[in-house]
Amino acid sequence: MANPLITRRQWLTTVSGFSLAALSGCGLPTLRDEQIDLPPYPRNAPEALQRLKSGNQRFMADKPFHIHESATWRNLLVEGQKPYATVLGCSDSRVPPEMVFDVGFGDIFTIRLAGNIIDEDVIGSLQYAVAHLHTPLFVVMGHENCGAVTAAVEEMLGKAEELQHIEALISLIKPGLRKLDFSLDRTTLIQAAVEANVRWSMQQLLALPGAAKATREKSVTLVGAVYELNSGRVRFLDGA
Incomplete structure (x- = not known):
């Protein structure tokens, strides 16, 4: 594994066989984050988490950096x-992790599946x-008003029946919702179910020996x- 003290730009430059000087000599644009005061590449989980939190703060404030998007960086x-982080999220079009955390190409490894479920x-x-x-x-990462979680709740309330493959998906969600109070009002119930589903996914992962x-x-x-x-x-x- 790479030296944690090395910057990611140095690491990427080494593996790609390029130098920034050579790239700029070819007329390509300079890296945009050169003009942005970014902390060093995260060396551990706390620093990675802080980087995600800072990016989300910028996203909320509508002041994103839009870093790591240039042709030079892609090269x-x-x-x-x-x-520096892996994000398991939902496929919902309203929740793209790269935008939510204001990160660019190569920053996070993203896995997206409806309902942020755990399967093979x-x-x-x-x-x-x-x-x-x-x-x-x-x-x-789950999200408010998740359609897959809502479908699981509706089915558990006996109010809906889904198509075969959707049913197969929500069958992986329902075990994590069994302890919910289904007498709650719908809005509160769905909110609780979304969080319960995140915890259920985490529980399944932690059950794996590795x-x-x-x-x-x-x-x-x-x-x-x-x-x-x-x-x-x-x-x-x-x-967290």
Whole structure:
């Protein structure tokens, strides 16, 4: 694994075989974040989490940096990547993690599936992030008014029946909602269900022997979060 004290630009420059001087000599634009006061590449999970939180604050304030989007930066990523966080989120078009956290190409490894569910494909992608990308931070992010979670709640209330493949998807969500108080008003119930589903996904991940060992040894940190559609805020769970 790369020296944690090295900047990611240095790492990417090495693996791509380019130098910034050579690139600028070819007439390509300079890296945009050269003019932005960014902290060094995150060395560990707390620093990665703080980078995500800072990006979300900019997103909420409508003052994004839009970093790591230039042609020069994309060229540096051709031969390799070194994301500092992995985000498991929902496929919902209103919740793109890269925009929500104001990050660019190569910053986060993103896995998106309706309802941020856990299945074999997701587990395989997460194992790849651990074994090959060495991301120290893993975020499970749900969001308000999630359609997949709502469908699971409606079915558990006996108010709806879904198509075959949608049913297969929400069947992976329902076990995590069984302890909810279904007498709550609908808005409160859906809010509680979204958070319960995030915690359910985290619980399933922590039940995996490899994940349990990695979190116990603190080589990986797992946190949960819920995105608020109106404010744009990412609310991290358990005081993260």
